[in-house]
Amino acid sequence: MSMRFSIPRTWRERRPHYLLEASKCKNCGKIHYPPRIKCDKCGSRDLERIRLSGEGKVVTYTVQYVVLDGFRDYAPIVYAIVELKEGIKVLATLTDVKPEDVKIGLKVKAVLRKVSEDGKLGLIRYAIKFKPIEAGS
Amino acid sequence: MRKVYVVGIGLTKIGRFFDKGLRELFAEAAIKALDDIGGEKVQALVVGNMMSSSLGEQNNLGAILADYAGLGGIPAFKVEAACGSGGVAVYTGYSLVASGLFDIVMVGGVEKQTEYPTRIVSKGLAQASDAEYELFYGISFTGLNALVMRKYMETYGISRDEMSVWPVLMHKNASKNPYAQLPFEVTIEQVSNSMLIADPIRLLDSSPIGDGAAALVLASEKYARKLSDTPVEIAGVGLATDHIYIAYRDDLLKLKATINASKVAYRMAKVEPSQIDVVEEHDAFTVLGYMNLEDLGFSERGKTPKEIAEGRFHPGDKPTVNPSGGLKARGHPVGATGVYQVAEVAMQLRGDYPGVKVNGEIGLAQSIGGLGTTVSVTILRR
């Protein structure tokens, strides 16, 4: 079997992917996702790591039918840019929702789900996806 | 800085060439360009290419292509900015001559996208996005652009059929272009009903996958008249970058990199948008076709679809936009496209463009890498 997912990379990036871990500038307050080491607003390097709320609404979305290698099981895939409570936007897959039920403004919340697998023998990638806020969730 | 001129041009047709690899395709374009300057030697080679490594297992591309084009041993290297590699190659070639380091430089662009099935090529193309936070989720480059298309349509109230005006115009222009990959007309109905790729982007909203190579020879003023009867000056260049993670940007409906790069180029060339006669802009998808004109200062935000439907930017108008058929119909051999665009504008200005002709003095070419992540703008003057 040839490995496609990098082990160190999967491990290194797990917190932003599992927890929506972002960086926040202690100097000017700007929040960066993905997290940074230097604030792009004020240039400060005094940053701390915070966890985003995971609650937000859909700003725009697409339903992807032509999928990349390895994603056939998940097709069609709904991708969205979600604006979180904190005002920061993230891009992620929407799950547990039918394409025809997605609309701009849909309220969603973050959940941990499988994103893809490196075949049957390799690593599994987990990350935050978003699902509609409704009863039973 | 010294003045720089386009003195030689060589292009291949764009299409699926299973019988030609990177070396053969590039050599074809390069040899044409060298013929165009009467067989003179060039002193250096800059090549724009996106996927020789991810799809072709080939690095050190500059050296190989120089060798195969009969330019073995000269300074040669590749520059990469995803689908905007071609524009960056022109920018780099320009700087090599303007700085005085060289007098005669070849700028090339070449891409092979037909070596693998679509699902694998798509993965290569998706590397133009954020590998860890966008491609990670399996979003294709088309999916990423679809997010912008939906926002554009929703924000400005543009219907599906109104969006379809762009591909119709592109195909009409390309039908006269002997280099085009898709030289046939299409109707609004065909565009609006074509197969969905990533809703709302349909097949006929998207530039095709194809192979192609383009080469330019740039020369300093001293050599320009010796090598060409119709040298075209590169009057202004600009290049800018933006956050690759599109969700981090403030406004999804403008490409800041285009705005910033074009500002620099306009200032350097000492021209305003209203003076531009011909434009070759980077319409990888329908929505970009419209947005680019807004970012480059030719039309108001959200109004472009209606203006084009009313006849603006068509052949005969000032500026005429994408007389080649644009990325949509002329084709988009990604890393090479930026070089094609500058070649096409130069041919328009020197009077030997073989497709839809534009009579003009000043032209502009815009090349985008990723979704507005790296943008280069080149302004040429007769």
Next chain:
Amino acid sequence: MKPVNDVGIAGWGVYIPKYRIKCSEIEAMWGFQPGYCRNLNVYEKAVAGVDEDTITIGYEAAKNALRRAKITPSEVGAIYVGTESKPYAVKPSITVVGEALGITPETLGADLEFACRAASEAIEASIGLIASDMIKYSLVIGADTAQASPGDVLEFTASSGGAAYVLAKRGNNTVAYFEGSFSYITDTPDFWRRPRSPYPYHGEQFTGDPAYFHHIISAVKGLMEFLGLRVSDFDYAVFHQPNGRFPLKVASKLGFPKDKVLPGLITPYIGNTYNGSALIGLAAVLEQAKPGQRILLVPFGSGSGSDAYSIIVGDGIEERVDLAPKVKDFLENKEYISYSLYAKFRGLIEKFEM
């Protein structure tokens, strides 16, 4: 068994995927006689979506439990997952769930296996850790995406879902406590899966009397004798529920009236969630129980073993019920799928991808 210091439940949560496949759909697919499932008293079962697995199910159940416990994840000292459908045969599920919840790294825990009662063993271990003051809070998750060979009768019931419990010393934020427990295990091969097999084997009738009934009855009798309790002392009886019939049958054998079992009998609507089975039933009961009531909880795992717990409900439980989605909410939030979609979700279709 009874610890030196009483240990109780500070929070509970469940997660049941929204997709359901009707038993009748499976009957029709494999040519069973219509109404076969009536024998099992199961109508439909929950199916994990294509991007769900034991880790993602455990994560959501745990989030709900932490909400009800009203503690921050970093206060959790141990995290366990009891499951027989681990995403990795070797690589713990608790570390992914633990990181995703913000619990790691200063914690202990592991993935446990004992068929459907692994989570129960985790509860016993947690009781020991907490009563001895080694840790303050333990998070125990029982979750599965149970495997069954297509066409096997097991396919009618093997389903996906999970429950999670935050345990703490009685009085420290708890709303119920364990009065005592009794465990009974023997080497009884009623159900197993070898490493290279994608699906388990089961002994059909053998899974009944020598396994399920013998161990549950032995554990319950042992508990009642140890605590000096009778059937009438219990207000609810929640048994491991591999189908909708066995719990009613064992209740009848033990002398428990049906109405004490039904509130915690969830399998008819979601199938057998294996490590989630008895624990989801317990959650349903906690969501209606009143302070002072006594609950009998009896998980069972093939191989075989059973534990019987006596749980006393305490003050303050009613305020916690609505802090997170209830079992009822998950039962109502459902979407039916066809066998073909079920086959895709469960990876039953072999694809050849180069």
